[in-house]
Amino acid sequence: MSEFDNEKILELGKKVLEIEGAALNQMAHELGAEFAEAVRLIHLCKGRVILSGMGKSGHIARKIAATLASTGTPAHFVHPAEASHGDLGMITPNDICIVLSNSGETSELSDVIAHTRRFGIPLIGVASRAHSTLLRSADISLVLPNAPEACAIGMAPTTSTTATLALGDALAVAVMELRGFSPENFNTYHPGGKLGAQLIKVEGLMHSGDELPLVRPDTVMIDTIMTMNEKMFGLVGLIDDNDVLCGIITDGDLRRNLDGLLQKTAADIGLHMPRTVGKDMLAIEALTMMNNAKISAVFVIDETQKPIGLLHIHDCLRAGLG
Structure with a gap:
């Protein structure tokens, strides 16, 4: 020994x-x-x-x-x-x-x-x-x-x-x-690495403006699918006449409604409220929510329930989260 x-x-x-x-x-x-x-x-x-x-x-x-x-x-x-x-x-x-x-x-x-x-x-x-x-x-x-x-x-x-x-x-x-x-001050001095990533807010990673996949409830399905394909997020959001988010259609919803799909409108399969987040939420918290809900993207809404952004799980992963 x-x-x-x-x-x-x-x-x-x-x-x-x-x-x-x-x-x-x-x-x-x-x-x-x-x-x-x-x-x-x-x-x-x-x-x-x-x-x-x-x-x-x-x-x-x-x-x-x-x-x-x-x-x-x-x-x-x-x-x-x-x-x-x-x-x-x-x-x-x-x-x-x-x-x-x-x-x-x-x-x-x-x-x-x-x-x-x-x-x-x-x-x-x-x-x-x-x-x-x-x-x-x-x-x-x-x-x-x-x-x-x-x-x-x-x-x-x-x-x-x-x-x-x-x-x-x-x-x-x-x-x-x-x-x-504050954590915000800390993020100012730690923009890189894991520490910085933990403090990134949703607003810093979300897509916005013309990138958002949005349609009206009465949009015919062929146009809805074209919007989904063009924006490449695997979903579209439905907004009413006041531009308030009122529903969502995912590629999974399309598969579940294949029977007579092209004769339907967006409202026929998408009028159910999706999960949403605010722009000031920490991105790591939004990622946790998406993982728990088994979804790949989430709309970001303002105080009037209007969509101002969309956060995809890949955005979080590229930022070093997860």
Whole structure:
């Protein structure tokens, strides 16, 4: 049997998660007024939030900057080494800086810190040592929990980076709440991928105008079929004299009424109200409704019951839904 059998490996994994989880709980209990001050400072920032850090703290800083930017707070990462060679010009008096360093003594950060002090740029410091150079220089100090790293030698950044990342998430989410950040706002910054697709509204995918397959109830069947074939949705909608949707005919209805079909009008087989959706419904909800009802398309109506669009299941699938 190997020295590291499955049970031993599971124990190692659980121990890491327990150590890091305990640190997060400790940080939650110790969170104080400085956190609220930091949130308000970020919320009121007129420029951008600049994140900086070296090594693993730099990787975490990039992630926090990305989270802030994607949730409505303009932010970007400035590498401390590049800052010392010209990129300090990217940090303006309208900005605020969040500088990360577990020890609080990272020498490469000295020029960034000095730049904020020289130009009166608000500085939020994040470190594990309250009396470190970084936190003594900062306007707002956020102290990480005094917790061991999760690795066997106690040196690899593990617990400290997890705590820093979680603190960044806490700041970003709190600022989101202060901004009243909505799903619509989220969609503005996430137009692509699964996240964006989940927030697309029916109006963004529906067909409209001349694309709509619509006929009057007294339309003869040959013309009804020609409209269905021309629009290629596998159905037509019936509208009355006020242009209100009053029925639907699907290709299935045609098959069920083959006997004497061409002697009939649209009203003879289509005067039953179809399922409909509104333009402001999320497309994913409309897709769920179509799947549950086993239909491939649905009319979009306005508040007067007039058809303004048509959503086909293929439109949803092409948009990355489902």
